[in-house]
Amino acid sequence: MEETQDHMEEIEGSEENVTFKSLGIVDVLCEACELLKWKTPTKIQRESIPIALQGKDVIGLAETGSGKTGSFALPILQSLLENPQRLYALILTPTRELAFQISEQFEALGSTIGIKCAVIVGGIDMMTQSLMLAKKPHVIIATPGRLVDHLENTKGFNLRSLKYLVMDEADRILNMDFEQEVDKLLKVIPRERKTYLYSATMTKKVAKLQRASLKDPVKVEVSSKYQTVDKLMQYYIFIPAKHKDVNLVYILNELAGNSFMVFCSTCANTQRVALMLRNLGMTAIPLHGQLSQAKRLGALNKFKSKTRSILIATDVASRGLDIPHVDVVINLDIPTHSKDYIHRVGRTARAGRSGKAITFVSQYDVELYQRIEHLIAKKLPLYPREDQEVMQLMERVTEAQRFARMELSETSNKKGKGKRSKRPDDEDDTEESTGVRKKFKKKKGK
The missing domain is CATH 3.40.50.300 (P-loop containing nucleotide triphosphate hydrolases)
Structure with a gap:
């Protein structure tokens, strides 16, 4: 009304x-x-x-x-x-x-x-x-x-x-x-x-x-009530925490062709998820508070110009940023403050267009999720997905996770030795791989 x-x-x-x-x-x-x-x-x-x-x-x-x-x-x-x-x-x-x-x-x-x-x-x-x-x-x-x-x-x-x-x-x-x-x-x-x-x-x-x-x-x-726009289709997925990554990959595949913003709660998780998705051949770019200013602006510009279709971000990007073309917002980690949910999903369905928001709820997030439903005064529907199809991706995702962890430790080791290390946001448009990623691609090609 x-x-x-x-x-x-x-x-x-x-x-x-x-x-x-x-x-x-x-x-x-x-x-x-x-x-x-x-x-x-x-x-x-x-x-x-x-x-x-x-x-x-x-x-x-x-x-x-x-x-x-x-x-x-x-x-x-x-x-x-x-x-x-x-x-x-x-x-x-x-x-x-x-x-x-x-x-x-x-x-x-x-x-x-x-x-x-x-x-x-x-x-x-x-x-x-x-x-x-x-x-x-x-x-x-x-x-x-x-x-x-x-x-x-x-x-x-x-x-x-x-x-x-x-x-x-x-x-x-x-x-x-x-x-x-x-x-x-x-x-x-x-x-x-x-x-x-x-x-x-x-x-x-x-x-x-x-x-x-x-x-x-x-x-x-202008608006006295917490509300999310009508043209925004909101869903949730209830899954064990250990299956978050595989479900994320499933949704990104299912809705391929859209632009995505994936929200994580920490800088480290943002970096890890971006590396994992890169290993699976997806154009993901991280945006978080530990990046230098030039890299943050670079990440935003790549996403705005659509050379990257998946922006993995912490709440540094949930408010106030004018990113006009986001089709799908995914809350990989549920926000601890319910009001942040409103701001995160407000990245899509702007200026009269429609959009989707999907929130991952694990066994540890039930109370936080109920607070969000209470705040927006809506019961959200379950996002439809085929469990069998999701689980078929498990092997590839587990492998990509392992290589992402190796890349992260390789990066931190180089940093420890004072060398400049290459991070996913450093990559130029030629998408040159690090040594770890080359090994991963060889393994996939077997």
């Missing part, structure tokens, strides 16, 4: 011809929106932009993929046009990828007016970043930890002139234990500023942060 109501409101909005111009956005930025193919404002943009343009603080509760970045970027850029000034706005985000994505949108929207942005995140050389900050960009997009490092260690850098503070995905910034860093930042930035706080969920920590940092804010809520 709520879904239909949202749809009705959108129709009403289009009948009233709501445009960015009618919300109060100036012509030069309206043209930038057209270049980005943003035809009409999304619901969160329609509700929050007019409030922001009035100079009020905003709390936006909206899910990922709802157009949040535009709803704070446009008012900031418009205000910057009226009062040109360096170090004007700071956007805090929980993950590096999200920071780069927000920066891309700011630069695209501000391309005609010469906006300079700096992305300040971990995994990149501090000295290079210090030079970027010395040039005094208009907008800084940062993860809290690295920004505090610069405030404490980079000579001449401060945020005393700041006019805007945005905390995007605030619930996750706080969940990732950035509370101390956020407190430090709030102490060193001007009290006289505009603050926008965006979050998918209103947790106790977010409410506390709101009281500490916002003045008479206006709350804008």
Whole structure:
């Protein structure tokens, strides 16, 4: 019902011809929106932009993929046009990828007016970043930890002139234990500023942060209920933990031709599963927090450009990343926080398209799975599969697992000796094999 109501409101909005111009956005930025193919404002943009343009603080509760970045970027850029000034706005985000994505949108929207942005995140050389900050960009997009490092260690850098503070995905910034860093930042930035706080969920920590940092804010809520889109077909599979890999391979074979995101709970498992699938001839690429920044962006780009069809990821990739073409989300490891389920499966069935989500439930996950069903208020159907067909793959998968383990230990041994080792994300498009993989391919060819 709520879904239909949202749809009705959108129709009403289009009948009233709501445009960015009618919300109060100036012509030069309206043209930038057209270049980005943003035809009409999304619901969160329609509700929050007019409030922001009035100079009020905003709390936006909206899910990922709802157009949040535009709803704070446009008012900031418009205000910057009226009062040109360096170090004007700071956007805090929980993950590096999200920071780069927000920066891309700011630069695209501000391309005609010469906006300079700096992305300040971990995994990149501090000295290079210090030079970027010395040039005094208009907008800084940062993860809290690295920004505090610069405030404490980079000579001449401060945020005393700041006019805007945005905390995007605030619930996750706080969940990732950035509370101390956020407190430090709030102490060193001007009290006289505009603050926008965006979050998918209103947790106790977010409410506390709101009281500490916002003045008479206006709350804008797009969806008050946890929900997964109607066009998303959700299933679960109940299997022993030791049969997870073989069932994963079965599903990837069954649904071949689609693009997949497979979620794992740890970096090590992500790496292992990617190697195992590579050994079986599948184009899999890992994305997790222990990769260097260049590799993370490389992995994302390969997946976006469809040169890889399977992205194996930890929760670093479950929220906020704009990956438009995922057909199937597989939760190989069930998320420990039920809300993360919503964000993970939100990677598919975007922008009105349909999609599938399949969650693996082992004997250890029953309670976590029941919490998810309770949260989304749905009983999910079992994913149909032929046990006999699954078990036929067992021998090949066991062999691929063994070789993946050998490759991982080979990698860690080389690392221990200080040599640079090749990891699955290092491979170029020629797919050159490591020694272990060559042995595996010979064995298969027998």
